[in-house]
Amino acid sequence: MRLLAVFLAFFISLIQCSKYHPGLYGNYENILVSLNNENYKQILFNQTSDILYFVEFYAHWCGSCKRYAPKWIDLAQQTINWHKKIIKFAVLNCGDPLNGQTCGEFNIEMYPTVRLFPLRANFSPPLHNAIEFDPEEKDLFIPKIINYIEEVEDKPTNWPSLEPYRSSNLNELFINSNFDQKIAFLIVEKEEESLIGREVILDLSDQNVTIRRTTPKVNPKLLENFDLNLERLPSVLVIQNNGQEKFSYISIDLKNKSSQANGDYRKVMYDEIRRYLHIVPDFESSTLVKNFTSNLESFTNQNNNLTKASMNMRDLETGLSTILRYEIPHFNVIQGDEFVVLKNWIHVLSKFFPGRQEVRNYLGNLNTKLHKSEKITKNEWLKMVNENQTSDSFLPEKSEWVHCKGSKPDFRGFPCSLWTLFHTLTISQIEYENSKTKPFDENFNVLEVFESIRTFVKFFFRCSECSKNFQKETYDYLEHLKQPHDAVLYLWKVHNRVNKRLADDITTDPAHPKIQFPSRELCSVCYNETGEFREDEVFKFLSNFYSGSKMVQALEKFSISKNNFQELKSENELILNHENSSKKNHSTYSMYLILLAISVVGLQQL
The missing domain is CATH 1.20.120.310 (ERV/ALR sulfhydryl oxidase domain)
Structure with missing residues (x-):
């Protein structure tokens, strides 16, 4: 009977989940939050949440909403890495009668309607402190969102900083970081108003790393210590804190890489930083880079002896x-x-x-x-x-x-x-x-x-x-x-x-x-x-x-023993029996499904 109760609870939950119309975004729940009459207060007005919500109010039967849906999906996909800590994209289907009262509380008069809900928004109908966006200005959504994020007061501690880095002391890049890491990234752009650096910082906000941006005009004193070609900006500096006021750095020139990516600096910059995050370069060497004068020196110095050595x-x-x-x-x-x-x-x-x-x-x-x-x-x-x-x-x-x-x-x-x-x-x-x-x-x-x-x-x-x-x-x-x-x-x-x-x-x-x-x-x-x-x-x-x-030999001695042969035999059998194991596992899984079906039928007869 207890098992029957479990099955009944499961089916009831399915019925409850399916009572809402699937709408236009049923297949995109991985990138869009689906709001409804029952959950919208808990999500939008959560007083402990550090997430902004960008919401489209629509009707599934509305022709313009159907044409608008691909654009909304595209925006959500463009900002998918922002969703973890910064902002989530959401939808509410006002064409579903079950959501009618809710959409009335929001005073939704036209479809689609787009609003940005601030952190810990107050429940105060009809706007609830939200900012309304013109749906036709979708190309301005991301710049407006970025500017809004940068201007938010009392930002959550897990949000990245989008403001330009103005200090001439690199220590502050690490001291003020939320992450206990020796490596940080500094994006150098021509103009302070540029969106690319801020987009990339948000794109990588799901990573535990410090990324800041600056410009020659904003921070000339700091940048004069780096060997940068200002005509080839934007650029990325990979900086390591070696301690005692000494730093090593690698300068990533993005010009050639961007030409291969059709000028998409955002993608190139994102890919390059992710690449360095993936390998976490080790800058340790016997020679410290003083006054930031030697591009790549400390990075490659560690490998010089290995490169010059004979093969192994x-x-x-x-x-x-x-x-x-x-x-x-x-x-x-x-x-x-x-x-x-x-x-x-x-x-x-x-x-x-x-x-x-x-x-x-x-x-x-x-x-x-x-x-x-x-x-x-x-x-x-x-x-x-x-x-x-x-x-x-x-x-x-x-x-x-x-x-x-x-x-x-x-x-x-x-x-x-x-x-x-x-x-x-x-x-x-x-x-x-x-x-x-x-x-x-x-x-x-x-x-x-x-x-x-x-x-x-x-x-x-x-x-x-x-x-x-x-x-x-x-x-x-x-x-x-x-x-x-x-x-x-x-x-x-x-x-x-x-x-x-x-x-x-x-x-x-x-x-x-x-x-x-x-x-x-x-x-x-x-x-x-x-x-x-x-x-x-x-x-x-x-x-x-x-x-x-x-060649350097440095080879381990090899002795033949029963253990050696047993290990070889075991690994050999593992390889040889892989296909047979797969077949057995498939048969076992099929039998499991049959038994489960029989159990369900039995429960129905109780």
């Missing part, structure tokens, strides 16, 4: 493990062209991978076993990869990124290790030939490594967009790979083109900017007097930088 073999082994254990077995059956590509790829790895002898033995054994087959299933492949382990033939499965470690887990990592592996293989091919008595004889094939890389990316790299772009970037490889060293330099040029294309992309780790490699700091002789690369010197640099013999 651990990154290659971890990337190789990811390829073999996770990227390749995404086919249920590998056959035909895919199997030919797989065999060639494993053959190239076994021949040119420059790692420790145990890993090379592992790849050699894998190559031998694979060439005995004409096709292979996912299960067979995983078994071959994971059981092909002995004390002198193994590939460790788990390790931490070293050189390829990003500032956050979703940056760098596997893609970085792939590029490193590709470059290393092209260099290893040259080193392999040079070790022969007669190097670069008639059996040498300059295409051997590069074609294997290209086809592997095509068939087995599961980032589809990345794979397609790599094929586009290398479509003309046959025209360029003629001489022994061509593959090394061609891949280097492709990588630099990709770096240039992705330099400002949201996927780029700001702690590791995508530069034209190598930089002058790494190889000054690689540049001529006009700043162009000298390819002969670049080749020498790459041959040293990506040489397996020059």
